[in-house]
Amino acid sequence: AQSVTQPDIHITVSEGASLELRCNYSYGATPYLFWYVQSPGQGLQLLLKYFSGDTLVQGIKGFEAEFKRSQSSFNLRKPSVHWSDAAEYFCAVAENTGTASKLTFGTGTRLQVTL
Amino acid sequence: GAVVSQHPSRVICKSGTSVKIECRSLDFQATTMFWYRQFPKQSLMLMATSNEGSKATYEQGVEKDKFLINHASLTLSTLTVTSAHPEDSSFYICSARNRGRQGYTFGSGTRLTVV
Numbered sequence: 001a002q003s004v005t006q007p008d009i010h011i012t013v014s015e016g017a018s019l020e021l022r023c024n025y026s027y028g029a030t031p032y033l034f035w036y037v038q039s040p041g042q043g044l045q046l047l048l049k050y051f052s053g054d055t056l057v058q059g060i061k062g063f064e065a066e067f068k069r070s071q072s073s074f075n076l077r078k079p080s081v082h083w084s085d086a087a088e089y090f091c092a093v094a095e096n097t098g099t100a101s102k103l104t105f106g107t108g109t110r111l112q113v114t115l
Numbered sequence: 116g117a118v119v120s121q122h123p124s125r126v127i128c129k130s131g132t133s134v135k136i137e138c139r140s141l142d143f144q145a146t147t148m149f150w151y152r153q154f155p156k157q158s159l160m161l162m163a164t165s166n167e168g169s170k171a172t173y174e175q176g177v178e179k180d181k182f183l184i185n186h187a188s189l190t191l192s193t194l195t196v197t198s199a200h201p202e203d204s205s206f207y208i209c210s211a212r213n214r215g216r217q218g219y220t221f222g223s224g225t226r227l228t229v230v
Contacts, residue, residue, distance in 0.1 A: 034219075043121070043208055043223040044159075090158065102149060103210070103219060107158045 002027040002093045006106035014114050015083050021076040021109050023065075023091030032094040033074040034103065035065055037087045044090065050074065061085070086113045117143050119211050121222025128199055128229055136194045136225045138209035144189035145211035149219070150182075153206040165192060199229040 003026045013019055025031050032051050036044040048059025055067040065076045074091060091106040118141040128134050138148060147166050151159040163179075165171035165186035173179045181203075183195040192211075196203055209222040 036221075041206075041224070041226065044210075044221040046218060049218060102161055102164055104161075105158045110156075 002031065002095060002104050004091050004093050004104055004106035006089075006091055006109050008109045009107070010110045010112065012112040012114060013081050016080050019076075019078045019081045019085070019111070021089050021091075021111070023074045023076065023106060024072050025074065025091075025093045026072065027093060027095070029095075030069075032096065032101075033065075033067060034092040034094070035059065035063070035074075035076045036090045036092060037061075038090065038108075039087045047076070047089075081111075081113055083113045083115060086111055117211075117213075117218075117220040119145070119209060119220045119222040121209055121225060123225060124223060125226045126228070128227070130200055130229055131198055133195055133197045134199055134227060136196075136207055136209075136227075138192050138194075138211065138222045140190050140211050140213075140220070143211075143213045143220075145186075145192065145213060146189065147212045148184075148186055148192035149210040149212075150184060150192075150194050151208045151210065153208060153224075155206075159208060162194075196227065199227070201229045203227065204229045 005024045034049045035047040038044050047063045048057045050057045050067045057065050063078050089109045092103045094101045120139045122137050150162045153159045162177045163171045163173045165184050167186050167189050171184040186192040208224045210219045
């Protein structure tokens, strides 16, 4: 069964600084990887996803992520963080693109942005 | 883009009563619906997967008689928490997929408080 690890529970960065959120997955075949953001009391918004092709994926709000098969990682990055980026970030993996393929989530990383 | 409308956003009920949560896909047909539960400051845990017109598949440890899922149409799925108890208080989120879509569309979540 697939699993996802987000090693950092809580990260604090200054506004304008760069950001990298770590995600490692465990899955035997090519995974389908996602990053979501959740504001308090809200649902999940998709930032970006990787299914195949270019391993550097661009997402919304200036985020990008790089799939590294050799490291089983899919880290999320942003060159310059804005105060509005403060939220909970979840990495997730699916077995395949089939409609019944379920998402497995990591434990999340809470991002705090200081002014 | 794809939208899933989830209602209610917040509900408070008395212990022993039942609560129904609805998720509607507004501009696509939700072939598969996933129901998640999220405790404060924790990740999303999949409760069950339902395909339109079929019985839901529950994850291990989830009581199917307590959490009734109905997916009778391609645009509506409901989760009913029966005989609710305070330990059922949580944030419930649905997620929908369509046969032709690669992603998952999440509802905005329902905060259930059982008193």
